[in-house]
Amino acid sequence: MSALKSIKSQLRIIPEYMELLLPFAHSAHIRRHRAKIIASRVGLLSLLFAIMIPLWIVVDFFAFSWPTWAILAMLRTVSAIVFFGLYLMHQNCKTLNHAYLLLGGMMAIPPVFYLISQPFLINIETDALGTAVIGAYALLPFIVVAGLSVFPLTALEVLLTGLAVTVVVILGAAQQRDIDLQEFINSTWLMVVVLGVSIFSGMSQLHYMISLINQASKDLLTGAFTRRSGEEYLDLQFRIASRTDAPMSLLFMDVDKFKSVNDEFGHEQGDIVLKQVAKGLQKCLRRSDQLIRWGGEEFVILLPNTDVDNILPILKRLSDLTLGKRPDGKPVTISIGASELQTDGCEDWIEMVEKADHRMYEAKKSGRNKSVGPNPELNLNNIIAA
Incomplete structure (x- = not known):
């Protein structure tokens, strides 16, 4: 053994x-x-x-x-x-x-x-x-x-x-x-x-x-890119996509009810949950994709050369994942907002992030563990099996 x-x-x-x-x-x-x-x-x-x-x-x-x-x-x-x-x-x-x-x-x-x-x-x-x-x-x-x-x-x-x-x-x-x-x-x-x-x-x-x-450039806790490095990479990929007229998508996600983990079980348990989430998210990424820890319990996944039609398979891969358990034994879930450069007509990568962030909050307000995208096909319920 x-x-x-x-x-x-x-x-x-x-x-x-x-x-x-x-x-x-x-x-x-x-x-x-x-x-x-x-x-x-x-x-x-x-x-x-x-x-x-x-x-x-x-x-x-x-x-x-x-x-x-x-x-x-x-x-x-x-x-x-x-x-x-x-x-x-x-x-x-x-x-x-x-x-x-x-x-x-x-x-x-x-x-x-x-x-x-x-x-x-x-x-x-x-x-x-x-x-x-x-x-x-x-x-x-x-x-x-x-x-x-x-x-x-x-x-x-x-x-x-x-x-x-x-x-x-x-x-x-x-x-x-x-x-x-x-x-x-x-x-x-x-x-x-x-x-x-x-x-x-x-x-x-x-x-x-x-x-x-x-x-x-890497966040020591989760292994994802830091926000500063992520912004640099976002800017680079946005300029490449704009120059070559290539598609580019972005997922903004937030761990549901994460504050309650820190409040009830302590920050050490909260760190364990974040590690589990990052590890699970990394499993569904392609080599060209990048996982960025945007701040606290927020993560961004950058999807170069991915149009709005190809966001759905990625969301479905996420739905097949398990992101670990909370300290109380319940599964960890996430709310996701998606944006796409050409579909949303974004002027810069900051606007892409803002649109995805806004849609993520829509997913939270409508019940959490959901995704909201630029078209109805991307509005999924129960992203993570609860």
């Missing part, structure tokens, strides 16, 4: 590990914050590289003869301009896809520089300084993969980027007339080691970021 409980406890944390392995398991809230962090770090590093790369022209001047150093200087100048362009672009990054493009652009510059410069550096006669600089250039692909460790990335994202850079290393080796097999094996092994470290570091960064975001 204890072994079975141990297995179940381990299975519960699998979704948390999936967030570190694959980007598809992230909520919209996490994706939005991750995009901001990736874009911010791309901007910082791009500005740093835009300043430092031209300074290296001095080293090339002393390390190589004409026209090699001039060619490298031209490549560096172009690279610096591109880096500075990425720095300017990062301020307008709004989505994770944009952040991916910025990161990919930044990571592509050193490997491209490596591939273009290789033919000019192979088998040239130079002194000790030149040999050292050529060796430094050969490390560019490894530096790129190591640089991934400063970003909050999943294992899959780092792996795909690392494999792309590995292809660059192979192409660079293919440009040489006489390939040293032992040196190639050593380089490949070094790339594997660096890639492994970057994967672990990227996952650690991501785990730390998710933990901080959840602590700041």
Whole structure:
């Protein structure tokens, strides 16, 4: 029995590990914050590289003869301009896809520089300084993969980027007339080691970021989003829905007779009831839906891409739930008000919340444990079996 409980406890944390392995398991809230962090770090590093790369022209001047150093200087100048362009672009990054493009652009510059410069550096006669600089250039692909460790990335994202850079290393080796097999094996092994470290570091960064975001945005008692985070998400989804002419619905709900629980049985029992309600509500949500603790015993469920006709199946899923028992043994029930962006003609998300809130009070006045929506089909009785 204890072994079975141990297995179940381990299975519960699998979704948390999936967030570190694959980007598809992230909520919209996490994706939005991750995009901001990736874009911010791309901007910082791009500005740093835009300043430092031209300074290296001095080293090339002393390390190589004409026209090699001039060619490298031209490549560096172009690279610096591109880096500075990425720095300017990062301020307008709004989505994770944009952040991916910025990161990919930044990571592509050193490997491209490596591939273009290789033919000019192979088998040239130079002194000790030149040999050292050529060796430094050969490390560019490894530096790129190591640089991934400063970003909050999943294992899959780092792996795909690392494999792309590995292809660059192979192409660079293919440009040489006489390939040293032992040196190639050593380089490949070094790339594997660096890639492994970057994967672990990227996952650690991501785990730390998710933990901080959840602590700041989640209600500690119920695990739902806080009102502040919920308002941010509501605003984002409303702007997306308005721009794309997509449907968007909202459920405003209140736990019936919750004050009597606190008054008769104490706030500790009231907290238990709220935990039960949040846990039950989470079971009926899709991945895109969000549960928000609006305040006290009030909850909001945001339903992106959901028109008024598709609210009814969600209400019916709620009716199949149990939200636990009150301390007196009676089932916990809720009253619900629904609103929909296009049907209600709402000008902003605040109006959506106000309409749903008003309808929730209508449900309470008409007997509680009911739902009231923008059309009669959504006016249901006995939402929770009493």
